[in-house]
Amino acid sequence: VMFLESLYSGVVTVEKSQFRELNKISHAFKVKWMVEKCTDAFTQFCESCSHDYTDMVFLFNEAVYSEVTLKCGVLMKILVGKFSRFENVAEIFVEQYLNQNFTSVKPGTLNHLLEISNAHFVPVLRSLKEHLKNKGGITDTVRIILSSAEIIQCMADQGEF
Numbered sequence: 001v002m003f004l005e006s007l008y009s010g011v012v013t014v015e016k017s018q019f020r021e022l023n024k025i026s027h028a029f030k031v032k033w034m035v036e037k038c039t040d041a042f043t044q045f046c047e048s049c050s051h052d053y054t055d056m057v058f059l060f061n062e063a064v065y066s067e068v069t070l071k072c073g074v075l076m077k078i079l080v081g082k083f084s085r086f087e088n089v090a091e092i093f094v095e096q097y098l099n100q101n102f103t104s105v106k107p108g109t110l111n112h113l114l115e116i117s118n119a120h121f122v123p124v125l126r127s128l129k130e131h132l133k134n135k136g137g138i139t140d141t142v143r144i145i146l147s148s149a150e151i152i153q154c155m156a157d158q159g160e161f
Contacts, residue, residue, distance in 0.1 A: 014041035027070045046082040084118045095123030121154040
């Protein structure tokens with residue numbers, strides 16, 4: 001309904017609760033001005049995001065969805081730019097996200113998490129250590145983490161890993 005009303009009026013107000021559907025249908029019907037409005041709204045959501053984990057998860061999940069499902073990486077680029085400027089983002093967001101989703105994180109998503117962590121890999125290593133200690137198993141996530149030369153160097157520097 002909102003999509004049709006917006007098409008008719010030329011005016012759209014993008015709320016978080018309706019963002020995914022509006023963004024998806026705007027892409028599906030290739031309504032360029034509405035896609036741009038969704039991108040602008042996402043940028044505003046990112047700008048108003050503090051260090052609230054729930055907000056960060058919402059934004060990250062929307063960016064992943066847009067990249068994977070809609071084949072549009074613009075939102076992820078915006079998000080990575082914003083999140084990587086947050087102080088302690090690796091502890092505040094990346095570590096917690098990995099702890100909750102370690103076995104289900106897809107390789108592309110993991111690469112974005114590593115990018116967001118901005119070379120602060122100790123929280124990533126803590127998640128890896130926790131996974132191996134409690135759940136064990138070499139998953140794709142473990143392989144990707146261990147294949148990163150920067151992370152291997154971080155492990156060597158930390159000693160405890």
